[in-house]
Amino acid sequence: MSARYGAHDLGFVESCATSHAPVRLTVDDRFDRRELLLHLGDVLEAASGVAKIDRPDEPVSRVALSDSSLQAFPFLRNVATTVLAKDFPQRVASAYGHWPRALLDAELDHAALALPVRRELFDRGADGWDAYVGYMRQKVVWFGVELPDTSTSDTKTVGPSTPAPVQERSPLGKTGWPWTPLG
Structure with a gap:
């Protein structure tokens, strides 16, 4: 159990004495959602900063090392060297837009x-991706774990191009995270 979760943040489904069903632990992921949302804000701020720097044909990772305004975004140093500053905002939109x-x-x-994110910003660069995952896992322990190998899976089918399923809105209003209707 992670130290960041208190006992009140965990929900347990206990097995009945007459049942041999395993005990299942469900973690409240609202803190992970918050961390990912905060990271998204950092990524958008970083993309804005990269766009303002007049070095469009340099790799983002090199620009991040040499420009003091981007030092607050250590994840930029891990972006693949094939990702140029001029392409970075569009790549960010494609990677994080959904x-x-x-x-x-x-x-x-x-x-x-x-x-x-791996497809758009790391171009199968294992070292950069591994460093980024290490950075992200400081806050969200499951990020980047157990992903399919990009050489054997079609990552184009996952992410922004995949439409989200339409869910019926609750007539009763927002009832809780993630606002599921009552009854």
Whole structure:
């Protein structure tokens, strides 16, 4: 159990004495959602900062190392060297554009959050991706874990191009995270 979760944040489904069903632990992921939303804000701020720097044909990772205004965003140093400053804002939009909707889904799709980021910003660069995952896992322990290998899976089917399922709105209003209707 992570130290960041208190006993009140965990829900337990206990097995009945007459049942041999395993005990299942469900973690309240609202803190992970918050951390991912905060990271999204940092990424958008970083993209804005990169766009303001007049070095469009330099790799983002090099610009991040040499420009003091980008030092607050250590994840930029891990972006693939093939990602140029002029392309970075569009790549960020493609990698993270679906996050707000995905973070409101009842169940977080971990792969759908991570795969577009890996595809758009790391170009299968294992070292940069591993460093980014290490950075992200300081706050969200499951980020980037157990992803399919990009050489054997079609990551284009996961992420921004995949439409979110339409969910019926609750006539009773917002009843709780993620605002599921009562009854």
